[in-house]
Amino acid sequence: MSARAVVTGLGVVSPNGLGLEEYWRNTLAGRSAVREVTRFDASSYPSRLAGEIDGFEAGEHLPGRLLPQTDRMTRLALVSADWALADAGVEPDDLPDYAAGVITASHSGGFEFGQHELKALWSKGGQYVSAYQSFAWFYAVNSGQISIRNKLRGPSSVVVSDQAGGLDAVAQARRQVRKGTSLVVSGGVDASLCSWGWVAQQAGGRLTTRHDPERAYVPFDAEASGHVPGEGGALLVVEDAEHARRRGAPRVYGEIAGHAATMDPRPGSDRAPGLRRAVELALADAGAAPGDVDVVFADAAAVPELDRIEAETLAEVFGPRGVPVTAPKTMTGRLYSGAAPLDLAAALLALRDGVIPPTVATRPAPSHALDLVTGAPRPARLRTALVLARGQGGFNSALVVRAAED
Amino acid sequence: MSSTLPPFTLDDLRRVLREAAGADEGVDLDGDIRDADFDALGYESLALLETAGRIEREWGITLDDDTLGEARTPGALVDAVNAHLSAARAA
Known part of the structure; x- marks a missing residue:
């Protein structure tokens, strides 16, 4: 009989809450984080609202070696993974080699990193492009960095199917658990609130051009006019139920059924x-x-x-x-x-x-x-x-x- | 033109390493690192590639891949950069 895949840890980085319980409290209270973009000057674009994460200082959470080689998206993903593993009570060093993997979804890779380096390329020349551009823009960059940081060398990959990918990645994690992997860090964290990412989204035609945060992103409303983009997401520890039971996981949130x-x-x-x-x-x-x-x-x-x-x-x-x-x-x-x-x-x-x-x-x-x-x-x-x-x-x-x- | 350039020092390298690749919290980059292996200092090949790129840009030299591959310690890299600078001065 194939293994049941359960969720034993959650790491949340959301515009309306950094960390699981803050997110949940604010979500139940109906607190919206949709507002005018502050990350860059969006005033000349048709769309000007976003859900931005406040108060995230990557240096408080991540080693200095990781900062020059990551953009905001990957930093948020790394911290989210740390929180998910801690929530699950998992000490990655205690896991056997190849017992755990990382399967995340990505929408557009490290867009902000890419923007910075393209700017360097066209304004200063190729010598000024970071060596880390070689991987920091990849779709797979979050999976790779989480894997390296936590030495999770089991089955790892990235799924790219736009917003649907966030579920497809978790489904892939479940498949790997059924094939014998003990645990997979899975889910997705995205962030491309930079002018290059903005222009790309704007061209896609699905962003609302309304400027009132209270009435901009209104699905199932007669005035629905497209969406407001945001940054963040969640990573989950998807685990073989039997493995979770044997190690005495602090909690099981539920089963990927x-x-x-x-x-x-x-x-x-x-x-x-x-x-x-x-x-x-x-x-x-x-x-x-x-x-x-x-x-x-x-x-x-x-x-x-x-x-x-x-x-x-x-x-x-x-x-x-x-x-x-x-x-x-x-x-x-x-x-x-x-x-x-x-x-x-x-x-x-x-x-x-x-x-x-x-x-x-x-x-x-x-x-x-x-x-x-x-x-x-x-x-x-x-x-x-x-x-x-x-x-x-x-x-x-x-x-x-x-x-x-x- | 490059005859006015001062020699490349270990402190120059410390600064460029920090800018290029950050510093491992478990390593005292200001300590005696001249003969420490770059691996032990927490710098992998990509960190050294980025470091070399910045040195090339700032000091106006070109370091070939062999030079980089052979310089396994900060001391060796400082010496290699200075050898290039001397060659540039002599030219």
């Missing part, structure tokens, strides 16, 4: 979007019926057509207003590969505490037939949560988590 990923048909095709299949296949993988799902953490694209597809999918699978739905990412902006792992952390904490965090800013459009949790957190008996994530280019991913057995 099911997952599926699908692709949308080509644009213009008359075939149905792939999200519904992803949901149904993930439920089947978890051995769960729609009625078993107690809460859905939505992808919440805030692009009208994508909102419609997600709302219809949920109504088709669960019945109209058939399941509570929430999008706490309305408080952080969309974090790209970091978004779904952060939702996964929120889902596990929701299962732990029996409470659904709210969606903020949105006034749900009645046409969507969603039971969207807005305004205040909703207490509920929760055992099974479904997390959805979609990526630009047709990626759909659905993941089912189940509360740990008592």
